[in-house]
Amino acid sequence: MPFQVQEVICLYAIxxxxxxxxxSLLNNLSIKTDMFIAVGILWNLLGNANLNDALIHFNTLxxxxxxxxxxxxxxxxxxxxxxxxxxxxxxxIITIISKFKLKNRIVDTGLLEKLCLVASFEDNNTKHPxxxxxxxxxxxxxxxxxxxxxxxxxxxxxxxxxxxxISNSGMIKSLLHYFTNPTTIKDNKISTHSLNTWSDSxxxxxxxxxxNTIALLSNNVTFAQKFIDNNITTMLMIFLNWCTTQDxxxxxxxxxHAKGAKNTNLAHIKQALQxxxxxxxxxxxxxxxxxxxxxxxxxxxxxxxxxxxxxxxxLETSLQIEIKYDILLILSIVxxxxxxxxxxxxxAGCDIVIHNMQLDEQKLYxxxxxxxxxxxxxxxxxxxxxxxxxxESYFIERGGARIMMNLLEKIDKSLHNIILGCLTDLCxxxxxxxxxxxxxxxxxxxxxxxxxQLWRQEETVMQVIRDENGKISxxxxxxxxxxxxxxxxxSLQSNKKSNSIIDVSDNIRSKIYAFFSRVGYQNLFGxxxxxxxxxxxxxxxxxxxxxxxxxxxxxxxCREEHLEIVEEPDREILEAMKLISINxxxxxxxxQSIILKTNHQQELNQETVLYQKIMNNKMLxxxxxxxxxxxxxxxxxxxxxxxxxxxxxxxxxxxxxxxIPYGDLHRHETMIPNSNVTAFVGKHVKxxxxxxxxxxxxxxNYDSITGTMKPQPLNNQQHSKCINTSSSTENSIKxxxxxxxxxxxxx
Numbered sequence: 001m002p003f004q005v006q007e008v009i010c011l012y013a014i015x016x017x018x019x020x021x022x023x024s025l026l027n028n029l030s031i032k033t034d035m036f037i038a039v040g041i042l043w044n045l046l047g048n049a050n051l052n053d054a055l056i057h058f059n060t061l062x063x064x065x066x067x068x069x070x071x072x073x074x075x076x077x078x079x080x081x082x083x084x085x086x087x088x089x090x091x092x093i094i095t096i097i098s099k100f101k102l103k104n105r106i107v108d109t110g111l112l113e114k115l116c117l118v119a120s121f122e123d124n125n126t127k128h129p130x131x132x133x134x135x136x137x138x139x140x141x142x143x144x145x146x147x148x149x150x151x152x153x154x155x156x157x158x159x160x161x162x163x164x165x166i167s168n169s170g171m172i173k174s175l176l177h178y179f180t181n182p183t184t185i186k187d188n189k190i191s192t193h194s195l196n197t198w199s200d201s202x203x204x205x206x207x208x209x210x211x212n213t214i215a216l217l218s219n220n221v222t223f224a225q226k227f228i229d230n231n232i233t234t235m236l237m238i239f240l241n242w243c244t245t246q247d248x249x250x251x252x253x254x255x256x257h258a259k260g261a262k263n264t265n266l267a268h269i270k271q272a273l274q275x276x277x278x279x280x281x282x283x284x285x286x287x288x289x290x291x292x293x294x295x296x297x298x299x300x301x302x303x304x305x306x307x308x309x310x311x312x313x314x315l316e317t318s319l320q321i322e323i324k325y326d327i328l329l330i331l332s333i334v335x336x337x338x339x340x341x342x343x344x345x346x347x348a349g350c351d352i353v354i355h356n357m358q359l360d361e362q363k364l365y366x367x368x369x370x371x372x373x374x375x376x377x378x379x380x381x382x383x384x385x386x387x388x389x390x391x392e393s394y395f396i397e398r399g400g401a402r403i404m405m406n407l408l409e410k411i412d413k414s415l416h417n418i419i420l421g422c423l424t425d426l427c428x429x430x431x432x433x434x435x436x437x438x439x440x441x442x443x444x445x446x447x448x449x450x451x452x453q454l455w456r457q458e459e460t461v462m463q464v465i466r467d468e469n470g471k472i473s474x475x476x477x478x479x480x481x482x483x484x485x486x487x488x489x490x491s492l493q494s495n496k497k498s499n500s501i502i503d504v505s506d507n508i509r510s511k512i513y514a515f516f517s518r519v520g521y522q523n524l525f526g527x528x529x530x531x532x533x534x535x536x537x538x539x540x541x542x543x544x545x546x547x548x549x550x551x552x553x554x555x556x557x558c559r560e561e562h563l564e565i566v567e568e569p570d571r572e573i574l575e576a577m578k579l580i581s582i583n584x585x586x587x588x589x590x591x592q593s594i595i596l597k598t599n600h601q602q603e604l605n606q607e608t609v610l611y612q613k614i615m616n617n618k619m620l621x622x623x624x625x626x627x628x629x630x631x632x633x634x635x636x637x638x639x640x641x642x643x644x645x646x647x648x649x650x651x652x653x654x655x656x657x658x659x660i661p662y663g664d665l666h667r668h669e670t671m672i673p674n675s676n677v678t679a680f681v682g683k684h685v686k687x688x689x690x691x692x693x694x695x696x697x698x699x700x701n702y703d704s705i706t707g708t709m710k711p712q713p714l715n716n717q718q719h720s721k722c723i724n725t726s727s728s729t730e731n732s733i734k735x736x737x738x739x740x741x742x743x744x745x746x747x
Contacts, residue, residue: 006044006048007048007049010044010045010048010049010054011049011050011053013045013049014045014049014053014054014057017057018041018045019042019045019054019057019058019063020057020060020062020063022038022041022042023042023062023063023066023067024062024066025038026038026039026066026067026069026070026090027066027069027070027073032082032083032086035070035086036082036086036089039086039089039090039093042093043089043092043093046058046093046096055096055097055099055100058093058096058097058100059097059100059104059105060105061105061108061109064094064097064105064106064108064109064111065109067090067093067094067097067111068109068110068111068114070090071087071090071091071094071111072114072130074086074087074090075087075118075134076133076134078134078135078136078137078142081139081141084139084141084142084145085141087141087145088141088144088145088148091145091148091149091152092148094106094111094148094152095148095151095152095155098151098152098155098156099155104156104159104162106152106156106162107156107159107161107162107165108161112152112153112156112162112165112166113165113169114130115149115152115153116149116153116165116166116169116170116171117130117131117169117170118130118131118134118145118149119146119149119150119153119171119174120169120170120171120173120174121134121170122136138199138202143202143205143206146206147205147206147209150206150209150210150213151209153166153171153213153217154212154213154216157213157216157217157219157220157223158220163220163222163223164222166217166223167222167223167226172223172226172227172230173230175210175213175214175217176214176227176230176232176235178206178207178210178211179235179236179238179239180207207268208267208268208271211268211271211272211275212271212274214227214232214271214275215271215274215275215278216278218275218278218279218282219278219281219282220282221282224278224279224282227275227279228279228290232275232279233290233293233294233297234297236272236275236276236294237294237297237298237299237302239268239272240269240272240273240276240299240302241298241302243265243268243269243272244269244302244303244305244306266317266319266320266323267319269306269323270319270322270323270326273323273326273327273330274326276294276299276330277326277329277330277333280330280333280334281333291333291334291338294334295334295338295341295344299330299334300331300334300335300341300344300345300349301344303327303330303331304331304345304346304348304349304352305348306327307324307327307352308348308351308352310324311352311355316368317368318368318369321368321369321370321372321373322369324356324373324376325369325372325373325376328356328373328376328377328379328380329376329379331345331349331380331383331384332376332379332380332382332383332384333383335380335383335384336383339388341384342384342385342387342388342391343388343390343391345384345385345388345391346390346391347391347394349380349384349385349391350385350391350394350395350398350400351398353377353380353381353384353385353395353400354395354398354399354400354403356373356374356377357374357377357378357381357400357403357404357407358403359373359374361410364411374411374415375415375418378415378418378419378422379418381395381422382418382421382422382425385400386422386425386426387425387428389429392426392429393429393431396426396429396431396432396435399435401423401426401432401435401436401439402435402439404419404422404423404426405423405436405439405441405447405450406441407419408420408423408450408454409441409442409450413457413461416454416508417507417508417511420454420508420511420512420515421511423436423511423515424511424514424515424518427514427515427518427519428518433519436519437519437524437525444526445526446524446525446526446527448516448519448524448525448526448527448531448535449526449527449528449531451512451515451516452527452530452531452534452535452538453531454508454512455508455509455512455534455537455538456470456530456534458507458508458509459479459481459509461507462481462482462483462484462507463481463482463483464479464480464481464482465477465482469529469530469533469592469596470530470533470534471533471589471592471593471596472537472585472588472589472592475582475585475586475589476551476582476585477548477551478537478544478585478588479509479537479541479544479545479548480548484499484500484503487499498549498552499552500545500548500549500552501549504545509538509541510541512538513538513541513542516535516538516539521535521539529595529596529599532595532599533592533595533596536588536591536592536595537588540584540588543581543584544581544585546581547578547581547582547585550574550577550578550581551578554574554578
């Protein structure tokens with residue numbers, strides 16, 4: 001049958017009150033086949049018709065009572081598989097009905113109380129008339145019934161009437177029984193009076209679903225208090241310690257909550273962390289006590305050791321990233337306003353924060369959850385590192401301030417506010433100033449330039465009126481954006497904030513002002529003219545805000561028609577304050593004009609210097625061209641060369657002093673005799689050597705081993721010359737020696 005036909009038939013069946021009729025027949029059918037058919041019809045009505053319309057007819061006292069009676073009758077007929085499957089089919093319909101968001105009748109009929117009793121009687125070993133004849137085994141049908149009951153409890157956890165029923169039943173203690181290590185499943189029986197145990201795979205699935213149920217119930221303060229009273233703190237720490245230290249856990253990964261955690265214990269860690277996080281967040285009065293207890297039992301070292309182990313993983317799954325996010329969120333909560341926990345966070349925690357802040361941009365926007373992890377990392381930095389001197393010093397020494405500046409430069413606008421807040425608080429430590437002021441970003445920009453640029457971007461988003469040079473255009477409203485101007489100022493209660501005060505926390509300008517107030521406005525490098533114009537506005541941001549609040553007060557008084565009630569001195573003070581703020585704004589505008597003029601004059605001076613350099617270069621080029629032309633002319637025209645030589649001689653002659661009688665004094669000649677060169681010759685002459693191909697090269701006979709020239713064989717003629725030379729040398733030596741002896745005797 002086509003789907004459209006089924007939908008039309010189901011719609012007519014619902015309108016004709018078919019759900020009520022079929023539900024009333026469930027307990028009057030004696031043949032099991034007819035009951036299967038009736039349950040199948042109800043399933044088709046839920047699956048093919050409009051779900052909301054069907055749930056409205058299912059969620060009635062009559063229908064719920066019939067389903068409850070039918071389920072309880074089938075509950076004790078557990079001998080055959082078909083009877084157990086029919087029981088689970090009825091329970092599945094009840095599970096879908098429990099998702100109905102309006103007033104649910106499952107609690108009013110007492111069905112929820114019976115379901116809690118059925119799910120917990122084995123774990124608590126309770127005796128009740130309903131459970132005397134009940135015997136659950138380790139078959140798949142009984143396993144599915146437990147899972148369906150847990151789903152119903154999760155669906156009804158937000159209902160206030162259901163919360164009291166669940167908390168008063170034994171379901172809380174039953175759920176806590178599943179804080180058992182999976183490695184000891186075979187040695188631990190779920191039932192205290194049954195010899196049957198679940199298989200390893202079944203136990204893991206029911207355990208993860210029970211932990212997920214505890215995590216959902218922990219969002220409620222009542223359940224959180226119940227869990228704490230039942231010593232969940234110790235159970236959590238034992239279970240979490242096992243999860244983070246045991247590497248040999250082989251998870252089957254069959255359950256929905258174990259998706260992506262096969263052969264690992266990630267699913268167990270995730271559920272345990274969510275329980276801790278939900279209890280801490282939901283608990284207001286006793287949350288601090290729970291935090292102190294769980295931290296005293298070693299929560300922080302366990303979590304930090306686990307994060308250190310995970311840093312070596314290069315390929316991380318979305319489940320691992322989510323676990324890291326939960327850990328950092330828990331650390332942020334337990335370390336906030338607790339100096340002892342911050343000390344326990346220590347250097348190892350600072351290394352984790354630094355590592356997570358150095359994420360690649362491709363990872364941040366990959367959709368795996370790294371962006372959320374970065375937010376949790378910044379939160380951990382603010383709660384665990386800042387305002388702890390030891391952690392701050394180590395963080396700064398490891399280059400944390402520079403990493404934050406790099407992150408501020410590359411991250412999108414949504415995280416600028418919290419990063420600037422962290423930087424501003426980090427500036428309480430004087431060691432950070434040298435790191436921030438010496439930072440260089442892309443294109444060698446400085447921190448001061450980056451903050452001025454962020455200020456201008458924020459004002460562009462707010463549509464603050466500025467001229468083309470970034471100068472203030474409106475002296476009455478110098479920093480107010482277009483949205484704030486168009487918004488109506490209304491009278492507010494004393495505990496509510498006005499638009500001007502909300503603006504301080506909504507944008508980043510107050511953080512930038514606080515940063516410059518701590519760093520200072522002098523000795524800032526890398527600023528452009530536009531940056532100096534912006535810096536004038538930043539310097540007077542607080543005064544502008546005061547004037548803005550004063551204007552809001554005046555407008556509010558005028559609109560409430562109380563201006564005539566204000567006395568004359570107060571009115572004069574109000575006008576004087578307004579006039580002072582306008583005069584100060586005009587003075588700032590004058591300072592900006594001076595900056596513009598100074599910058600314009602500097603540009604003119606630079607242009608003049610550059611023009612002078614260009615002219616000098618042009619003159620040098622012209623002189624070089626003239627000299628080259630003269631040289632070519634002298635070398636190519638002998639007549640011109642002679643003429644130039646005569647001119648040179650006359651110049652030399654004219655330079656001689658005629659008053660000095662030279663006489664026979666030797667003077668240097670200006671002419672080189674017998675010179676055949678057609679150019680003026682100086683002392684130094686460049687002579688090209690004989691080509692290597694004729695002489696064999698200077699190193700032709702060089703011996704690289706001895707470092708000397710190799711001896712060459714001599715021919716007969718050379719040999720006779722060497723003999724004659726040696727004999728003449730000996731005679732000369734004898735003559736010299738005799739001469740020297742005669743000289744010595746004479747002396």
